[in-house]
Amino acid sequence: MPDSPRSTRPAPPPEPVAVTLTVNGAERTLKIAPWTSLLDALRLHLDLTGTKKGCDHGQCGACTVLVDGRRINACLTLAVMQEGRSVTTVEGLARGDALHPLQEAFIACDALQCGYCTPGQLCSAAGLLAEGKARSDDDIRELMSGNICRCGAYPGIVAAIRSVMNRRATDGDAP
Amino acid sequence: MRPFRYARAAHLDDAIAAGSESGTAFVAGGTNLFDLMKADVLRPDTLVDVSRLPLDTIDDTPDGGLRLGALARNADTAYDPRVQSRYPMLARAILAGASPQLRNMATNGGNLMQRTRCYYFYDTATPCNKRAPGSGCGAIGGVNRIHAILGASPSCIAVHPSDLCVALAALAATVRVTGPDGERTVPFAAFHRLPGDTPERDTTLEPGELITAIDLPPQGFAAHSTYLKVRDRASYAFALVSVAAALDIDGGTIREARLALGGVAHKPWRDSGAEAALAGKPATPATFAEAAGIVLRDARAHDHNAFKIGLARRAIVRALTEAAGGKHP
Structure with a gap:
């Protein structure tokens, strides 16, 4: 492609496309404009407003979700590009009334103040645990660097993730 | 959008x-493309x-090298045991x-194609010869703390933002490309351009060409190499200056050296003159300082980025020293 595609053609008319995603375990089919981000599809079309829009440019991490188990920024991908994949949002972390161990730990460690970044922090932390690369608190800080908390709850966030890592190491399996 | x-x-x-087709763009990871489309x-x-x-x-090649698929994710590449x-x-x-x-999203090919983070390129209210050819350069005479000290032109002083590409330059990788006229290979040094006019x-x-893979030669300098990145924050920030340094050392004498810088030019800045000057010399701080002097001999600062010249000099010496010591902190 040329480096700067700046077309002079008129914009095409909106043509909705069918997209099927498995969201928090349930298959969902949407008819949406192709330029709908995964974030907007979740929030505006599936009413899953737990996933937050912060910067909408991949800088803050508030929109972090898991796609096929891997954490990504939902604002920087199109819903249509994720066709057929499995998406887990913060609403899908708990099992009924049983909170995910990370959610329990965030409460126990006072890992939030206003809470706006928390859904992204939780999904990012779930991705971090699944990746299994973090060993030390410094590793946790580095591997959570894509999630900004403007309240500055970082010490609590690191402690919460550390406590779940410690428990998993002791229990020997994933909760 | x-x-x-x-x-x-x-x-x-x-x-x-x-x-x-004109007006068409490829998308893979989308991390830079959607950011720029939203802007x-x-x-x-x-x-x-x-x-x-x-x-x-990611596949082994018959010559003992490694072929990185263009669509392999950055994370999967970095954590591949062979790459490590x-x-x-x-x-x-x-x-x-x-x-x-x-x-987790960004691909290897996409990393090569990412655009500069020059604030004037991003701000459509300002002139930018890269975004709107002929409109002028907002950075020259503007705020240019993050801008180029090497290889810039009167048209553009933007820098290439990649870390991965600096290491690929030092490794002398080859880019495999497929287009309307078939396949071709591009030496890494010839893939990115200087701005010129x-x-x-x-x-x-x-137009229409797509990166399919990046080939790494067998020599990976695993025993004596490092990547040093200097930035405003400890994490999640673009480089002010970065250095990929690799040495092949035999009994304290440098047999072969590779040296490439990021954050200083419109492309990953590999200096084969400095590499040649390192060869045959003892692996000492004096040798490394001499190489830094060669890399920066034509460095030119703008209003706010003169600090980068001294920073680059020290970063080169430190990276080469760490590489020589076999340190992988």
Whole structure:
């Protein structure tokens, strides 16, 4: 492609496309404009407003979700590009009334103040645990660097993730 | 984002045919493209999604090197055991860039194609010869703390933002490309361009050409190499200056050296003159300082980035010292 595609053609008319995603375990089919981000599809079309829009440019991490188990920024991908994949949002972390161990730990460690970044922090932390690369608190800080908390709850966030890592190491399996 | 048409390519041939149309852009990870489309800097009217083409593997090559699929994710590349053991400088460079979420999305080919983070390129209210050819350069005479000290032109002083590419330059990788006229290979040093009077072109790719793989030669300098990144924050920031340094040392004498810098020029800045000057010399701080002097002999500062020249000098010496010591902190 040329480096700067700046077309002079008129914009095409909106043509909705069918997209099927498995969201928090349930298959969902949407008819949406192709330029709908995964974030907007979740929030505006599936009413899953737990996933937050912060910067909408991949800088803050508030929109972090898991796609096929891997954490990504939902604002920087199109819903249509994720066709057929499995998406887990913060609403899908708990099992009924049983909170995910990370959610329990965030409460126990006072890992939030206003809470706006928390859904992204939780999904990012779930991705971090699944990746299994973090060993030390410094590793946790580095591997959570894509999630900004403007309240500055970082010490609590690191402690919460550390406590779940410690428990998993002791229990020997994933909760 | 402005409306656009979307098509998912099922085969490489389909992608190439569709990608040759004007106003069309390829998308794979999308992390930089959607950012720029939201900022209204790029306005493609058709996106060809190549992300599901079977170009996402990492394979050993018969010569003892490694072929990185263009669509292998940055995270999967950095954590591949062969990359970690044979090309640790590359793994370090990748993990020094972006965030875990972005590295899970971004592809190797896309990393080569990412655009500068020059604030004037992003701000459509300001002139920028790269975004709007002929409109002028907002950075020259503007705020230019993050800008180039080497290889700039009166048209553009933007820098290439990649970490991965700096390591690929030092490793002398080869870029494999497929386009309307078939396949070709591009030496890494010839892939990115200096701005000259056509800064709108970042690379030597032709319209419709798609990166399919990046080949690493067998020599990975695993014993004596490092990637040093200096930035404003401890993490998740672009480099002010970065250095990929690799040495082949025999009994304290440098047999072969590789040296490339990021954050200082419109392309990853490999200096083969400095590499040649290192060869045959003792691996000492004096030798490294001499090499730094060669790299920076033509460095030129703008109003706010003179600090980069001294910073680059110290970063080169430190990176070469760490590489010589076999340190992988």
